Amino acid sequence: MAPFEPRDAGWQRRVRDIFARQGALALLGAKITELEPGRCVAVAPFRPELGQQHGYFHAGVTSTLADATGGCAAATLFGADGDVLAVEFKINLLAPAHGETLVADARVVRSGRTLTVCSIEIFVDRDGKRSPCALMQQTLIRVASSAS
Amino acid sequence: MAPFEPRDAGWQRRVRDIFARQGALALLGAKITELEPGRCVAVAPFRPELGQQHGYFHAGVTSTLADATGGCAAATLFGADGDVLAVEFKINLLAPAHGETLVADARVVRSGRTLTVCSIEIFVDRDGKRSPCALMQQTLIRVASSAS
Amino acid sequence: MAPFEPRDAGWQRRVRDIFARQGALALLGAKITELEPGRCVAVAPFRPELGQQHGYFHAGVTSTLADATGGCAAATLFGADGDVLAVEFKINLLAPAHGETLVADARVVRSGRTLTVCSIEIFVDRDGKRSPCALMQQTLIRVASSAS
Amino acid sequence: MAPFEPRDAGWQRRVRDIFARQGALALLGAKITELEPGRCVAVAPFRPELGQQHGYFHAGVTSTLADATGGCAAATLFGADGDVLAVEFKINLLAPAHGETLVADARVVRSGRTLTVCSIEIFVDRDGKRSPCALMQQTLIRVASSAS
Numbered sequence: 001m002a003p004f005e006p007r008d009a010g011w012q013r014r015v016r017d018i019f020a021r022q023g024a025l026a027l028l029g030a031k032i033t034e035l036e037p038g039r040c041v042a043v044a045p046f047r048p049e050l051g052q053q054h055g056y057f058h059a060g061v062t063s064t065l066a067d068a069t070g071g072c073a074a075a076t077l078f079g080a081d082g083d084v085l086a087v088e089f090k091i092n093l094l095a096p097a098h099g100e101t102l103v104a105d106a107r108v109v110r111s112g113r114t115l116t117v118c119s120i121e122i123f124v125d126r127d128g129k130r131s132p133c134a135l136m137q138q139t140l141i142r143v144a145s146s147a148s
Numbered sequence: 149m150a151p152f153e154p155r156d157a158g159w160q161r162r163v164r165d166i167f168a169r170q171g172a173l174a175l176l177g178a179k180i181t182e183l184e185p186g187r188c189v190a191v192a193p194f195r196p197e198l199g200q201q202h203g204y205f206h207a208g209v210t211s212t213l214a215d216a217t218g219g220c221a222a223a224t225l226f227g228a229d230g231d232v233l234a235v236e237f238k239i240n241l242l243a244p245a246h247g248e249t250l251v252a253d254a255r256v257v258r259s260g261r262t263l264t265v266c267s268i269e270i271f272v273d274r275d276g277k278r279s280p281c282a283l284m285q286q287t288l289i290r291v292a293s294s295a296s
Numbered sequence: 297m298a299p300f301e302p303r304d305a306g307w308q309r310r311v312r313d314i315f316a317r318q319g320a321l322a323l324l325g326a327k328i329t330e331l332e333p334g335r336c337v338a339v340a341p342f343r344p345e346l347g348q349q350h351g352y353f354h355a356g357v358t359s360t361l362a363d364a365t366g367g368c369a370a371a372t373l374f375g376a377d378g379d380v381l382a383v384e385f386k387i388n389l390l391a392p393a394h395g396e397t398l399v400a401d402a403r404v405v406r407s408g409r410t411l412t413v414c415s416i417e418i419f420v421d422r423d424g425k426r427s428p429c430a431l432m433q434q435t436l437i438r439v440a441s442s443a444s
Numbered sequence: 445m446a447p448f449e450p451r452d453a454g455w456q457r458r459v460r461d462i463f464a465r466q467g468a469l470a471l472l473g474a475k476i477t478e479l480e481p482g483r484c485v486a487v488a489p490f491r492p493e494l495g496q497q498h499g500y501f502h503a504g505v506t507s508t509l510a511d512a513t514g515g516c517a518a519a520t521l522f523g524a525d526g527d528v529l530a531v532e533f534k535i536n537l538l539a540p541a542h543g544e545t546l547v548a549d550a551r552v553v554r555s556g557r558t559l560t561v562c563s564i565e566i567f568v569d570r571d572g573k574r575s576p577c578a579l580m581q582q583t584l585i586r587v588a589s590s591a592s
Contacts, residue, residue, distance in 0.1 A: 023199040024206035027175065051171040058172035059234045060212020067208050086207045087411060088435055090238035090386055090534040092561050092581060094554040109579060110538040114410060115383060115437070117536050119579065135553060135563065137536060137581045139384055139435065141411070235559060236583055238386040238534055240413050240433060242406040257431060258390040262558060263531060263585070265388050267431065283405060283415065285388060285433045287532055287583065289559070319495040320502035323471065347467040354468035355530045356508020363504050382503045386534035 004038035004108060008080040011037070015075045018084065025068055028061060032072065038108040040072035043101050057097035062104075062122055062134050066091065069106035070118035070138040077111050083145040087115070089138035091122075097133040099126030106138075116140045152186035152256060156228040159185070163223045166232065173216055176209060180220065186256040188220035194248050205245035210252075210270055210282050214239060217254035218266035218286040225259050231293040235263070237286035239270075245281040247274030254286075264288045300334035300404060304376040307333070311371045314380065321364055324357060328368065334404040336368035342396050353393035358400075358418055358430050362387060365402035366414035366434040373407050379441040383411070385434035387418075393429040395422030402434075412436045448482035448552060452524040459484070459519045462528065469512055472505060476516065482552040484516035490544050501541035506548075506566055506578050510535060513550035514562035514582040521555050527589040531559070533582035535566075541577040543570030550582075560584045 008014060012035060019025060019032055019042070028050065034041035044050065044057075044065050052058040067086055075084045103123040110117040122134035156162060160183060167173060167180055167190070176198065182189035192198070192205075192213050200206040215234055223232045251271040258265040270282035304310060308331060315321060315328055315338070324346065330337035340346070340353075340361050348354040363382055371380045399419040406413040418430035452458060456479060463469060463476055463486070472494065478485035488494070488501075488509050496502040511530055519528045547567040554561040566578035 018201050021201035022206060023195075023197045024209055027197045047171075049171045049175045053166050053169040053231070058170060058212060058215075059237075060208060060215050061172050063211040063215070064206060064208020067206075067211070083201070086241055088238065088240040088384065088413075089207075090236065090581060092236040092554075092583060093234055094561060109576070110536075117384075117538060117579065132553070135561065135581060137534060137579060139536060236532065236561075238433060240406075240435060242413055257428070258388075265390060265431065265532075280405070283413070283433060285386060285431060287388060314497050317497040318502060319491075319493045320505055323493045343467075345467045345471045349462050349465035349527070354466060354508060354511075355533075356504060356511050357468055359507040359511070360502060360504020363502075363507070379497070382537055384534065384536040385503075386532065388532040389530055 004077055004111065006037045006076055008078065010080060011076050015072050018075055019068065019072055022068060024064055028064060030065055030068065037076050038073060039106065040069040041103065041105045042069045043103050046100050057102050059093050062097055062102060063091050065102055066104040066120040066122050066134065066136045067138065069104040070120050071140060073106040073108050073118050074116035074140040077108060078142055081145045082142050085141050085143055087139040087141050089136050091134055091136040093134050095131065095133045097124045099124035101125040114141060152225055152259065154185045154224055156226065158228060159224050163220050166223055167216065167220055170216060172212055176212060178213055185224050186221060187254065188217045189251065189253045190217045192250045205250050207241050210245055210250060211239050213250055214252040214268040214270050214282065214284045215286065217252040218268050219288060221254040221256050221266050222264035222288040225256060226290055229293045230290050233289050233291055235287040235289050237284055239282055239284040241282050243279065243281045245272045247272035249273040262289060300373055300407065302333045302372055304374065306376060307372050311368050314371055315364065315368055318364060320360055324360060326361055326364065333372050334369060335402065336365045337399065337401045338365045340398045353398050355389050358393055358398060359387050361398055362400040362416040362418050362430065362432040363434065365400040366416050367436060369402040369404050369414050370412035370436040373404060374438055377441045378438050381437050381439055383435040383437050385432050387430055387432040389430050391427065391429045393420045395420035397421040410437060448521055448555065450481045450520055452522065454524060455520050459516050462519055463512065463516055466512060468508055472508060474509055474512065481520050482517060483550065484513045485547065485549045486513045488546045501546050503537050506541055506546060507535050509546055510548045510564040510566050510578065510580040511582065513548040514564050515584060517550040517552050517562050518560035518584040521552060522586055525589045526586050529585050529587055531583040531585050533580050535578055535580040537578050539575065539577045541568045543568035545569040558585060
């Protein structure tokens with residue numbers, strides 16, 4: 001993919017605001033660790049409240065983190081008044097998400113006028129080793145910011 | 149679809165246990181409201197911690213509840229030692245999940261020896277009116293229970 | 297779902313034209329058998345050129361017919377200058393598509409200003425018996441007709 | 445991803461046989477151009493019979509070629525008696541598939557005992573330039589060969 005150029009000088013603050021305003025991400029303890037045009041990486045630490053019946057990260061938690069990073073990766077390329085909504089996504093759970101930290105790494109694969117498509121790789125860190133645990137393909141729509 | 153016959157006399161308790169052991173569902177405040185062979189309905193009440201940036205249920209929360217009901221619907225048809233893992237799912241977010249209660253209604257559409265496919269309709273209740281807000285299609289795999 | 301109202305008096309001819317202009321559907325020998333606002337059913341007869349390695353309808357053929365009926369179901373609700381493009385779809389192959397005739401039955405589940413979501417059930421007819429063989433969930437976008 | 449080791453000395457012939465026995469691929473004029481453990485690339489030349497209403501490759505044709513290469517990529521890693529069936533796939537149509545040749549490049553992203561997951565990038569070649577036109581994420585199941 002070609003490198004992406006942001007269209008809004010304030011893209012970093014705007015995207016971090018989108019992330020910060022999502023209560024569900026605070027509930028996960030999620031934090032952005034990397035942010036560049038067309039890309040967003042975020043992490044969440046494990047705790048039992050984020051688990052499924054075997055003590056791994058719940059597929060829904062994995063989806064929540066992945067969905068959020070995809071939305072933020074898409075929004076890095078929007079104009080100043082652009083907000084983002086997920087249209088749909090599909091996730092394959094490749095391996096048990098067994099570890100201390102969940103990592104979602106989202107990249108824009110198509111940036112259109114109306115729709116953006118992201119590919120999100122999800123990893124789990126365990127004892128210093130990072131392994132892939134899920135793969136998401138996501139479609140997003142640009143909407144006017146409610147504040148604009 | 150033909151009506152489904154459970155293969156395990158203790159299916160109700162086994163499936164409720166699968167639900168109860170998922171920390172992420174307790175975090176959502178989720179509860180099963182209907183359970184029959186090949187079907188599971190669950191609800192979660194809104195609170196800001198479950199929201200996205202516009203104050204609606206987060207797509208990840210919607211996915212978590214839907215994924216969990218699909219898993220439980222699938223597990224109703226398993227034998228006594230059967231546990232369930234999601235292989236993958238795809239969700240379309242049809243409308244903002246704006247309301248007091250999220251409702252996920254999962255039905256088995258194919259029950260195979262190894263794989264089960266579910267269709268899950270997700271609704272939101274607002275001021276006494278129920279509206280569709282998402283639709284999920286999910287693939288699950290039967291695995292031996294860790295307790296067996 | 298509420299019944300749908302077409303916005304274009306010429307919707308039937310417009311949608312049948314969309315179907316007729318698709319070379320890939322002629323190659324399948326596909327025909328529309330039912331068309332109503334928000335719904336389209338089409339069929340294709342088996343021949344070995346449509347098969348996979350076991351002599352059943354190829355998953356790609358199943359997808360082609362399902363995708364086309366979803367597009368036509370969506371287009372029934374567009375205005376006179378509206379054409380349709382698939383944004384994405386996801387299909388579960390529930391059972392071998394072993395039979396004489398493939399049948400795809402598409403229904404609109406959300407009709408938005410920009411995006412439409414369809415659910416498509418695919419069946420196979422064999423010796424007079426109809427069985428489900430696949431299930432598709434599809435997102436479409438309305439575009440201006442190239443003729444307009 | 446780690447490099448993949450085939451488990452069957454005759455994997456190349458076995459996989460090319462799977463491809464060759466699919467009538468639908470002959471109908472597309474599809475050919476394998478690269479085959480290595482965990483990867484398969486195939487192409488199909490445009491002709492109007494493979495088109496949709498705007499004269500581009502039909503989404504169903506794109507799906508058929510992508511699905512087939514994913515199946516073959518998965519099958520490169522199976523034992524001598526292993527055959528492959530698609531469980532489900534999801535495809536995003538990123539751009540009009542407008543060109544002379546469609547190219548699908550499939551890679552295994554998870555090779556499990558029962559299930560394999562592939563990621564397939566689809567390109568279109570036009571006037572000597574290759575552009576991405578679709579992205580597929582696919583789940584496959586290993587089944588015993590009908591000949592075994």
